[in-house]
Amino acid sequence: MASFAHSATKIYCNKILPERFDHGKDEPHFGKIKINEKNKKNMDLKLVTNVASQLPVIVSPLDQEFVKKEKKLAAWTSVCQERWEGELVVEGELPLWLSGTYLRNGPGLWHVGDYNFRHLFDGYATLIRLHFENGRLIMGHRQLESDAYKAAKKNNKVCYREFSEAPKPENFLSYIGDMAKLFSGASLTDNANTGVIKLGDGRVVCLTETIKGSITIDPMTLDTIGKFEYSDSLGGLIHSAHPIVTDSEFFTLIPDLINPGYVVVRMEAGTNERKFIGRVSCRGGPAPGWVHSFPVTEHYIIVPEMPLRYCAQNLLKAEPTPLYKFEWHPHSKGFMHVMCKASGKIVASVEVPLYVTFHFINAYEEKDEDGRVTAVIADCCEHSADTTILDKLRLENLRSFDGVDVLPDARVGRFRIPFDGSPDGELEAALDPNEHGRGMDMCSINPAYLGLKYRYAYACGAKRPCNFPNTLTKIDLFEKKAKNWYDEGAVPSEPFFVARPGATEEDDGVVISMISDKKGEGYALILDGSTFEEIARAKFPYGLPYGLHGCWVPKK
Ligand SMILES: CC(=O)/C=C/C=C(C)/C=C/C1=C(C)CCCC1(C)C
Ligand SMILES: CC(/C=C/C=O)=C\C=C\C=O
Numbered sequence: 414m415a416s417f418a419h420s421a422t423k424i425y426c427n428k429i430l431p432e433r434f435d436h437g438k439d440e441p442h443f444g445k446i447k448i449n450e451k452n453k454k455n456m457d458l459k460l461v462t463n464v465a466s467q468l469p470v471i472v473s474p475l476d477q478e479f480v481k482k483e484k485k486l487a488a489w490t491s492v493c494q495e496r497w498e499g500e501l502v503v504e505g506e507l508p509l510w511l512s513g514t515y516l517r518n519g520p521g522l523w524h525v526g527d528y529n530f531r532h533l534f535d536g537y538a539t540l541i542r543l544h545f546e547n548g549r550l551i552m553g554h555r556q557l558e559s560d561a562y563k564a565a566k567k568n569n570k571v572c573y574r575e576f577s578e579a580p581k582p583e584n585f586l587s588y589i590g591d592m593a594k595l596f597s598g599a600s601l602t603d604n605a606n607t608g609v610i611k612l613g614d615g616r617v618v619c620l621t622e623t624i625k626g627s628i629t630i631d632p633m634t635l636d637t638i639g640k641f642e643y644s645d646s647l648g649g650l651i652h653s654a655h656p657i658v659t660d661s662e663f664f665t666l667i668p669d670l671i672n673p674g675y676v677v678v679r680m681e682a683g684t685n686e687r688k689f690i691g692r693v694s695c696r697g698g699p700a701p702g703w704v705h706s707f708p709v710t711e712h713y714i715i716v717p718e719m720p721l722r723y724c725a726q727n728l729l730k731a732e733p734t735p736l737y738k739f740e741w742h743p744h745s746k747g748f749m750h751v752m753c754k755a756s757g758k759i760v761a762s763v764e765v766p767l768y769v770t771f772h773f774i775n776a777y778e779e780k781d782e783d784g785r786v787t788a789v790i791a792d793c794c795e796h797s798a799d800t801t802i803l804d805k806l807r808l809e810n811l812r813s814f815d816g817v818d819v820l821p822d823a824r825v826g827r828f829r830i831p832f833d834g835s836p837d838g839e840l841e842a843a844l845d846p847n848e849h850g851r852g853m854d855m856c857s858i859n860p861a862y863l864g865l866k867y868r869y870a871y872a873c874g875a876k877r878p879c880n881f882p883n884t885l886t887k888i889d890l891f892e893k894k895a896k897n898w899y900d901e902g903a904v905p906s907e908p909f910f911v912a913r914p915g916a917t918e919e920d921d922g923v924v925i926s927m928i929s930d931k932k933g934e935g936y937a938l939i940l941d942g943s944t945f946e947e948i949a950r951a952k953f954p955y956g957l958p959y960g961l962h963g964c965w966v967p968k969k
């Protein structure tokens with residue numbers, strides 16, 4: 414851990430990022446930060462000495478064009494260099510109790526050479542860390558050294574199957590070879606660009622939806638340590654991008670495309686061994702529904718069966734289909750299944766209205782006066798059963814906002830799954846979606862409320878017109894109200910709640926987000942979890958790409 418015993422009121426960086434500016438006219442300057450031998454010694458900051466000015470430029474011609482012309486689009490522009498690290502100047506006051514590291518992962522590099530990717534989810538993983546200590550803030554970012562990323566750099570082409578990109582076969586024979594590699598999983602990406610989790614034993618793992626894309630990193634240096642190998646023989650090629658992780662365990666779902674269903678597994682902290690809990694067979698369709706995430710309650714695991722289903726034929730295609738690797742099967746209907754964590758038995762399985770969601774927010778058990786569970790409530794960011802959200806996340810669409818309101822409506826979708834044997838469950842908006850501008854995704858809660866009745870959710874909402882969620886919103890599910898934060902032209906990333914140690918109120922803590930602003934710059938933003946007012950911000954040396962999900966690594 415870096416120590417900050419010195420009083421570095423003025424730290425300079427006169428030599429950062431020369432390669433970033435090779436193509437521009439500016440001599441690089443970053444606020445008050447100068448990295449020289451004296452400061453390095455004083456600061457005991459190995460972090461800062463890591464500034465990687467020798468690393469190669471990764472700005473594509475198209476990206477540079479963007480940055481110059483459209484100053485506001487750093488969110489959708491590839492990260493400009495492999496890594497950077499340094500102290501940020503904080504405006505406002507960081508709480509002294511905020512001690513630890515917020516890590517965020519996301520697809521931050523969307524090209525190989527001159528070839529530009531299509532979809533937000535295709536980009537190579539960019540990790541960002543915000544290290545808080547004694548009211549100070551060190552930021553670092555770095556590319557994840559996945560096999561997919563290393564191979565793309567080495568060969569100057571896409572070498573693995575990404576969300577929508579696939580290697581271009583050179584001839585018919587190589588096409589046949591690629592097919593074989595697809596079945597074995599060898600051609601699937603390990604580009605772990607979706608999220609980053611801290612396991613109960615302290616290991617930090619980047620994830621995507623391919624199982625091989627589970628990669629351990631060092632949260633201090635952002636070094637790629639290596640593959641997280643599951644030691645069991647459960648197999649599978651894909652899993653949920655969002656396992657449920659606590660200090661003692663990890664749950665995930667493994668979709669079974671051959672015999673449509675889901676295998677539900679648990680891995681104890683300190684092990685690499687997933688153990689079988691139970692299996693859910695699909696009720697609806699030819700294939701399991703996409704399970705980007707799922708929720709749990711105290712005693713149950715909720716397995717969603719969404720009518721947006723994996724599609725084996727689409728998996729085999731080199732060119733993307735309108736719904737990528739998925740297909741919309743409204744006739745196959747939507748279901749929610751509830752499995753007992755302890756026995757693996759299905760205790761409820763209901764048909765629900767059609768729905769589309771990436772992210773479940775939380776779930777909890779509803780009980781009668783004798784303490785018997787009568788239903789499970791499960792909340793998600795629900796896109797009005799409209800799959801067009803996937804298309805809206807194409808980079809071309811994200812990069813071309815012209816003032817027309819094109820973001821499809823979303824809401825907090827609340828499922829009620831009754832335990833009385835009735836065949837149907839309910840799905841309704843938990844609050845009027847106009848409270849958050851009919852935009853809703855990228856959510857977090859106070860982790861102490863995981864699986865329990867909870868009141869607050871933090872998410873990205875919308876101020877219309879927009880083409881992407883552009884506000885931070887605090888949802889009060891009891892009062893059915895929202896408080897919104899907005900900076901005109903800015904794109905905020907997932908608001909991440911960190912509780913104050915010792916807090917007794919659910920919203921006593923801070924909310925961290927990273928903002929890509931309309932000037933092409935960016936900053937870390939810290940809001941008060943209760944008032945939702947800004948308490949501090951710290952400007953980045955340059956705008957950073959949009960990112961997806963993060964985790965908190967508290968100071969040991
Ligand atoms: C970034 C994000 O939210 C989702 C990423 C999803 C990915 C990378 C999915 C990849 C897949 C393949 C490469 C082949 C198999 C299907 C699927 C899991 C969609
Ligand atoms: C960013 C996003 C949806 C935004 C739409 O409102 C979804 C991200 C999914 C993967 O983590």
Ligand SMILES: [Fe+2]
Binds near residue numbers: 771
């Ligand atoms: Fe996600």
